[in-house]
Amino acid sequence: MSPLARPHTVPPPASTPPERIRNFCIIAHIDHGKSTLADRMLQETGVVDQRHARAQYLDRMDIERERGITIKSQAVRMPWAVQGEAGDSTYILNMIDTPGHVDFTYEVSRSLAAGEGAVLLVDAAQGIEAQTLANLYLAMENDLTIIPVLNKIDLPAAQPEKYAEELAGLIGCDPAEVLQVSGKTGVGVPALLDTIVELVPQPVGDPDAPARAMIFDSVYDTYRGVVTYVRVVDGELSPRERITMMSTRATHELLEIGVISPEPVPSKGLGVGEVGYLITGVKDVRQSKVGDTVTGERNQAAQALGGYKEPRPMVFSGLYPIDGSDYPILRDALDRLKLNDAALVYEPETSAALGFGFRVGFLGMLHLEIVRERLEREFDLDLISTLPNVEYDVVLDDGSTFEVTNPSEFPSGRVASITEPIVRATILAPSEFIGAIMELCQNRRGTLRGMDYLSPERVEMRYTLPLAEIVFDFFDALKSRTRGYASLDYEPDGSQEADLVKVDILLQGDTVDAFSAIVHRDKAYAYGVQMATKLKELIPRQQFEVPVQAAIGSRVIARETIRAIRKDVLAKCYGGDISRKRKLLEKQKEGKKRMKMVGSVEVPQEAFIAALSQDGAVAEKTKK
Structure with a gap:
C-alpha cells in the first residue's frame, strides 16, 4: 500500500492512557484461520477499508502469501468503540498475529511476552491440535488471560458444540463461554472485540519512571536502516529523544517514533503499554538486538527488563554459494536476516568439495527451507545446503569431549560414547490410528510416555524420540499413515546415549x-x-x-x-x-x-x- 493510501493520515495522540489499551495476540494451530480472523478485525475496526482490503493482509512476505502460512509475527493497532452507560468509549487494541508452525514457536513466545491476553483459536471442524496445546501452555506460563474461540462455524463440517466442550474441558471454563466466530463471513467478530476489551487486563507500568521498552522484533529497511518494534513497559519515549540500548550501551537519536495501523504512522510518542516502532537511522543490524531494553540516555533505568530465552538451534546444515565469489554477499545476507530472525545462528566453515560457506543452525526443517528460500529470493543467491544434522556430544576413550554439528568434525580415535538430543513429542490423532502411529514411532526408536483420550474419538499420545529421527521425514510418514488427520508438536527434552x-x-x-x-x-x-x-x-x-x-x-x-x-x-x-x-x-x-x-x-x-x-x-x- 502506498503512503497516500494509508487509512489513517492523522497522527495519534502523544500517548494513550493505559486503562484504554488492550494488548493481545492470536494463537492457534496451522490453518485454523488466524490471519483471516485478523483481516476481519482490521475491517471491523476501520483501519483497513473495503477498497484496500486483501486476504492475509498482515502476511507481508511473498513466501507467506504463496504458502498460506504465517512466518513472522505482525503487530497492528486498532481503535474499537465500546458502548457504555456514560456513552461510547474508544479503546486501543494492539493485536499481534502469530505463526502456527512448531518451527516458529520462538516468534510466538516473543508475541506472548508483549501482551496481557491471548485469543486461543480452534477450527470448529477439526478441533484441538497438537500445536494448539503447545501454544496454550506457553500462554499459561506467561500468565495471560485466555479467550477460547471457535472459528470457521460457517463450514458444513463444523461441530461447534462438540469442540466447545473439548475446549472448555481443557481450559476449565463453561462451554457457553467459548465464543463462536467466522473469520470468513465476520459473524461474531464484534462480540469477540467487546470480550477482549472486557476480559484482557490493562497494561501495568509506571508512567513517571525512567523509560523502559522491550524490543520484540526488528526489520531492515534498505532506505531507513533498522526499524525496531517495541512494547513500552514504563515511562514514555518521544521523537528526537536520545535513547540507550541497555545490553550494548549504544546510544542513538529517535528520528521517528510511531504505531502500526496497519501501515507505519508517526506519532508524538509512546506511553505505558503501547506497542510501536522506532527508527534511529542505524545501519548496523547488530545494534538492535531482540530482547534488549530501550531507555532514555539522560534519565536511564537502573534495571533492564527480563528479555527472552535464547532459542537453541536443533538442526544444522551447511549453506554454500554455488558461485564462490558470492560468499561476501551471503555473509551480509545472513547478518541482515538475523535481525529479522533472532533464532538464526551461523558460523563460517569450509569444505574441500564446496569451498567457503556457513554452518547454520535452524529450529527445524521448515525453518531451514524458509531461510534458504528468503536468501535466494531477497538477495539473489544460488545456494547448496548440505544434509541436515543435529548436534552430538562425542566422548573418546581418553576422556576428551567434542561437540559435533558436522560429520567432518567427527573426531578420529576410539569412541567411548555418543550422546544425541531427544525431544518430547505430542501427537493428536483419531483413535483408529493408534496402531499405525505406535509402529512408526517404534521404527524411529521412540518410547511411549503416556496416552490420554481427549474424547472417545480423539487421542493424545506422548513419545520420547531422537531429534535426528523426526527432523527429516517423520511428519510426512505420520500424515500418510493417518490419512492426514494427525498433528505433531515437539520440544527439546535433553539428550541420551545412542549407538551411532x-x-x-x-x-x-x-x-x-x-x-x-x-x-x-x-x-x-x-x-x-x-x-x-x-x-x-x-x-x-x-x-x-x-x-x-x-x-x-x-x-x-x-x-x-x-x-x-x-x-x-x-x-x-x-x-x-x-x-x-x-x-x-x-x-x-x-x-x-x-x-x-x-x-x-x-x-x-x-x-x-x-x-x-x-x-x-x-x-x-x-x-x-
Whole structure:
C-alpha cells in the first residue's frame, strides 16, 4: 500500500492512557484461520477499508502469501468503540498475529511476552491440535488471560458444540463461554472485540519512571536502516529523544517514533503499554538486538527488563554459494536476516568439495527451507545446503569431549560414547490410528510416555524420540499413515546415549566430506547403499573405473562401481592377425591402470546439488 493510501493520515495522540489499551495476540494451530480472523478485525475496526482490503493482509512476505502460512509475527493497532452507560468509549487494541508452525514457536513466545491476553483459536471442524496445546501452555506460563474461540462455524463440517466442550474441558471454563466466530463471513467478530476489551487486563507500568521498552522484533529497511518494534513497559519515549540500548550501551537519536495501523504512522510518542516502532537511522543490524531494553540516555533505568530465552538451534546444515565469489554477499545476507530472525545462528566453515560457506543452525526443517528460500529470493543467491544434522556430544576413550554439528568434525580415535538430543513429542490423532502411529514411532526408536483420550474419538499420545529421527521425514510418514488427520508438536527434552556411527562416502579411496553422515548403526548400511547408488547415477563416467564406497572407519559396508568409458582402439584394425588386436588392448589396459593411480575424480556441481537435495525428504513442508 502506498503512503497516500494509508487509512489513517492523522497522527495519534502523544500517548494513550493505559486503562484504554488492550494488548493481545492470536494463537492457534496451522490453518485454523488466524490471519483471516485478523483481516476481519482490521475491517471491523476501520483501519483497513473495503477498497484496500486483501486476504492475509498482515502476511507481508511473498513466501507467506504463496504458502498460506504465517512466518513472522505482525503487530497492528486498532481503535474499537465500546458502548457504555456514560456513552461510547474508544479503546486501543494492539493485536499481534502469530505463526502456527512448531518451527516458529520462538516468534510466538516473543508475541506472548508483549501482551496481557491471548485469543486461543480452534477450527470448529477439526478441533484441538497438537500445536494448539503447545501454544496454550506457553500462554499459561506467561500468565495471560485466555479467550477460547471457535472459528470457521460457517463450514458444513463444523461441530461447534462438540469442540466447545473439548475446549472448555481443557481450559476449565463453561462451554457457553467459548465464543463462536467466522473469520470468513465476520459473524461474531464484534462480540469477540467487546470480550477482549472486557476480559484482557490493562497494561501495568509506571508512567513517571525512567523509560523502559522491550524490543520484540526488528526489520531492515534498505532506505531507513533498522526499524525496531517495541512494547513500552514504563515511562514514555518521544521523537528526537536520545535513547540507550541497555545490553550494548549504544546510544542513538529517535528520528521517528510511531504505531502500526496497519501501515507505519508517526506519532508524538509512546506511553505505558503501547506497542510501536522506532527508527534511529542505524545501519548496523547488530545494534538492535531482540530482547534488549530501550531507555532514555539522560534519565536511564537502573534495571533492564527480563528479555527472552535464547532459542537453541536443533538442526544444522551447511549453506554454500554455488558461485564462490558470492560468499561476501551471503555473509551480509545472513547478518541482515538475523535481525529479522533472532533464532538464526551461523558460523563460517569450509569444505574441500564446496569451498567457503556457513554452518547454520535452524529450529527445524521448515525453518531451514524458509531461510534458504528468503536468501535466494531477497538477495539473489544460488545456494547448496548440505544434509541436515543435529548436534552430538562425542566422548573418546581418553576422556576428551567434542561437540559435533558436522560429520567432518567427527573426531578420529576410539569412541567411548555418543550422546544425541531427544525431544518430547505430542501427537493428536483419531483413535483408529493408534496402531499405525505406535509402529512408526517404534521404527524411529521412540518410547511411549503416556496416552490420554481427549474424547472417545480423539487421542493424545506422548513419545520420547531422537531429534535426528523426526527432523527429516517423520511428519510426512505420520500424515500418510493417518490419512492426514494427525498433528505433531515437539520440544527439546535433553539428550541420551545412542549407538551411532559415522558413514563416510569414498570416491577412488578419497573421502568426500559433503556426503558423510552420522546415523544409527542399524541404518548405516541402508544409508551407504542409497548414497552409493545415487552417486553412481550422478557422477559422469571417467576414462578409468571409479569405485564408490560407503565405509564405517576402515570397514567398507557398500560399494558401487562407475564403469570406465572405453575408447574403441580396434576401430582401425580391419582384419589381420589377432595378436595385433590383443597388443592394442593390452596397451589400453596398461594406460587405464596408470591413469587410475594418478587420476582424480571431479564431482560436478550438479551432482552435489542432486545428491544433497532434500526433495522428497523434507519433513513438515507446511504441515497442511
